[in-house]
Amino acid sequence: MMGPRKCEVCEESQSKYKCPSCLIPYCSLACFKKHKETPCTKPEPITEEKIETPCTKPEPLTVENVDSGSIIRKPCYVDEASEVLQKSKLQSIASSSEIRDSIKDEKLQKLIQNIDSSANPEYELDKAMEDDEFRFLTEKILSTIGS
Template sequence: MTNKQVCEVCTENESKYKCPACLLKYCSLLCYKKHKEACKDTKDKTEQSKKSEEDTNVIHSDEQTEDRVSVEKLEELEHSVPLRQMLENPHLRTILQDLAKSKNPAKQMEKFMHEPLFLEFADECLQTVEPSEPDVEMDSD
C-alpha cells in the first residue's frame, strides 16, 4: 500500500514533484507556476534576513577588541611563505579540514593543540598576524 501525497498547491491531485527551493509538493507545471511566485517572495525575504544578519555581524566584527585581529592582518596570512609551505603537508590539511567540519571546534582545537604540527602552524599564524618585537641592534654612527 503506497502513501500518496496530495499536491500542496491545488490540494486535488497526487503530487509528483517537489519545489527545489522549499520542497513543497506539487502536481503539475501549472501548480508549480502558481507556487513559484510565493516561493520567490519567501526566498527573497529569507535572503534579505540573512543579508541583514551578515551586515550586523560585519558591524560587530569591525569592532576592535583585545582578542580580535584586523582584516588587514588576517590577509597577511595569505602571503606568508612559511604558512604556504606548511600547508603542503597532507596531515596538516586533514587536521584543518577536520577542524573546519567540527560541530565542536573548541574541543577539536584543544585536541589538536597536542599535535606538534598543528602547534607549529598555529604559532606561525600568530607570528604572521602579531609579530613579536624583533631584537633590534642599534647602529652607532
C-alpha cells in the first residue's frame, strides 16, 4: 500500500488533494492556485508505467443498481496489468450471496464510498480495515477470488 504523498507544488507538506485536471497532489488552496498559474492537462491514460482499464462503480452502491446495470464508468489507473481482476473473478464476487448480503449494509456502503471518493484512498482504506465487518468483507472477497 502506498504511503501519504508529498505536495508536488511546494514539495513540503503532505498532500490532501489532487488536481481534477492533471491529478498532481497538492496540499492547500494556495498551492492549487500556484499550480493553476500554468495550464495543465489530463495525464495520458496509457503509459509505460500506468495501464488504464475501465472500472465500474454503482451509483449509489447497491446490489439492485449492479443487477440493473445502472453503473457509471471511470478511468482506473494501475501499476501492473496483473492488478486488474479478470471478468471471471469479478463474476465470482458478484455471484457470492454472502458478499452481496454484506454490501447491503449501509455502514459498509458508506465506508466503500468514502474510500472511492477520497483524495487519499489508501488512508481511508486503512481506516476502514479497523472495522470488523469491512475486514470480514475484504477477507471474503479475497477468498472468493483465490488471493
